[in-house]
Amino acid sequence: MTSLAAPINLLAALFLLVAxxxxxxxxxxxxISLYAWQGTILTFSIAMAAYADHSAHLYASxxxxxxxxxxLVPILLRRLARxxxxxxxxxxLVQIPTVMLIGLGxxxxxxxxxxxxxxxxxxINHAIVGIALASILLSLLMMILRATALxxxxxxxxxxxxxxxxxxxxxxxxxxxxxxxxALDVIVGVFILGVFFFHIREQFDSLDIARIExxxx
Amino acid sequence: MIMNLFVRQIVQILLVIAMAxxxxxxxxxxxxxxxxxxxxxxxxxxxxxxxxxxKQPIVAHEASPLFVATPYILFTxxxxxxxxVPMTTTRLPLAGVSDAVxxxxxxxxxxxxxxxxxxDLGTAFGSMGARRAMLVGFxxxxxxxxxxxxxxxxxxxxxxxxxxxQLARHGIILYPSMAFAxxxxxxxxxxxxxxxxxxxPDTHLELTMIHEALNxxxxxxxxxxxxxxxxxxxxxxxxxxxxxxxxxxxxxxxxxxxxxxxxxxxxAxxxxxxxxxxxxxxxxxKLRLFRVPEFLGTAFLLAVLGLLVRYLFGH
Numbered sequence: 001m002t003s004l005a006a007p008i009n010l011l012a013a014l015f016l017l018v019a020x021x022x023x024x025x026x027x028x029x030x031x032i033s034l035y036a037w038q039g040t041i042l043t044f045s046i047a048m049a050a051y052a053d054h055s056a057h058l059y060a061s062x063x064x065x066x067x068x069x070x071x072l073v074p075i076l077l078r079r080l081a082r083x084x085x086x087x088x089x090x091x092x093l094v095q096i097p098t099v100m101l102i103g104l105g106x107x108x109x110x111x112x113x114x115x116x117x118x119x120x121x122x123x124i125n126h127a128i129v130g131i132a133l134a135s136i137l138l139s140l141l142m143m144i145l146r147a148t149a150l151x152x153x154x155x156x157x158x159x160x161x162x163x164x165x166x167x168x169x170x171x172x173x174x175x176x177x178x179x180x181x182x183a184l185d186v187i188v189g190v191f192i193l194g195v196f197f198f199h200i201r202e203q204f205d206s207l208d209i210a211r212i213e214x215x216x217x
Numbered sequence: 218m219i220m221n222l223f224v225r226q227i228v229q230i231l232l233v234i235a236m237a238x239x240x241x242x243x244x245x246x247x248x249x250x251x252x253x254x255x256x257x258x259x260x261x262x263x264x265x266x267x268x269x270x271x272k273q274p275i276v277a278h279e280a281s282p283l284f285v286a287t288p289y290i291l292f293t294x295x296x297x298x299x300x301x302v303p304m305t306t307t308r309l310p311l312a313g314v315s316d317a318v319x320x321x322x323x324x325x326x327x328x329x330x331x332x333x334x335x336x337d338l339g340t341a342f343g344s345m346g347a348r349r350a351m352l353v354g355f356x357x358x359x360x361x362x363x364x365x366x367x368x369x370x371x372x373x374x375x376x377x378x379x380x381x382x383q384l385a386r387h388g389i390i391l392y393p394s395m396a397f398a399x400x401x402x403x404x405x406x407x408x409x410x411x412x413x414x415x416x417x418p419d420t421h422l423e424l425t426m427i428h429e430a431l432n433x434x435x436x437x438x439x440x441x442x443x444x445x446x447x448x449x450x451x452x453x454x455x456x457x458x459x460x461x462x463x464x465x466x467x468x469x470x471x472x473x474x475x476x477x478x479x480x481x482x483x484x485a486x487x488x489x490x491x492x493x494x495x496x497x498x499x500x501x502x503k504l505r506l507f508r509v510p511e512f513l514g515t516a517f518l519l520a521v522l523g524l525l526v527r528y529l530f531g532h
Contacts, residue, residue: 013397013526103518
């Protein structure tokens, strides 16, 4: 198990890097590819946990994650972006260096919050907890800062990825039923939100949250 | 023993001065191949330098002594920087007395003189180039320092000699923090050496140039010295990168037998880095000037993330 600590740590670091890349990405199409990359890293880490734990149900979980998050959800999102004609839209973000500095602050906060865990238990890898916590906060930040509804949804999906990441790396997975439930939830969520977007756009002529809010007043 | 040390030091200095144009030629040749051109050959930079050195330098009447002195200062600072980096052996007198922060200071000194000399004549392009160079410089320098601090934290010293010794002893371990630092270092190298995503090294296109605007007023042997110092700077940056991230093959002991192998390895590292640089320059388009802060902000972020990850993992 200890022999796998180094690759899992490397994957965790890459996971954090992808979270930052998603935070600073302007184009929706690239954002979706980054989401697929995040899914790839997640799949690898689950597979590694399965290998370390010799458990069949983690292998099944890795397979499920791989199919869902590398193939299915990105395809759905791409199709949605194409049909909404948002694919090459550039979002007006707040200044990217500012966003990055805020993100760095969140990372420092998360790492500090995770440090006491090292003193409590020997089994739990506090570094993974810190990185997952940082990714969760970064996904939340992304949902706050993004202007359009679709990229906010991607932020939400990234949040879900981070939660799965910490769950599998720290506790070696949840019961199979729960994993299937979450997977189903994600796919149903993407479908429903897809339908939702068309309604929103018909109603407000835009997916820009700020504009929708102004209409309501 | 002391003679031995001095011989090593002098050999390295001569190597850096002599090989830097060859590295430039290699990069240009790789870029030409990637663009499906024949290229001018590896020795073209030497021909250009020898031609420029034979020509008479023209200096404006209003130029101050600073303007004339700057090419010599640039060349000297870069040679000193080249002497300070343990490229093939850690047993160098000058590498032992200086550390990574001093190295960053030497680069800053050269940058300040280049900017002052460009503003000296008061021409529009010179001042514009100086301002842009300082913008890039002041964004790249904190990123460079942060990059240097990650291996410094791992090895417990900012001295490049100690860093190389420690990292080479650990063998091939993939530190996540070092991967972050390496990525940031590549970005800083591109910016500091005025390479493609930040500045186009080949053109004199007035509105986009940064580095070329600085030496627009120079000619003859002054220009030759500046071009040469640019080549040495790139050589030194690649040397630092090799020392920090690929320290294998740098000899530690006193015996001279291992030195030829170390030099061969250095050549291989330089060739690989030059080819990689050519690929980067072929693949990426030049950034708008106002995108450069984002580019270097990302480099800074990567470097700080490397430090933080190192702090979290504890290795």
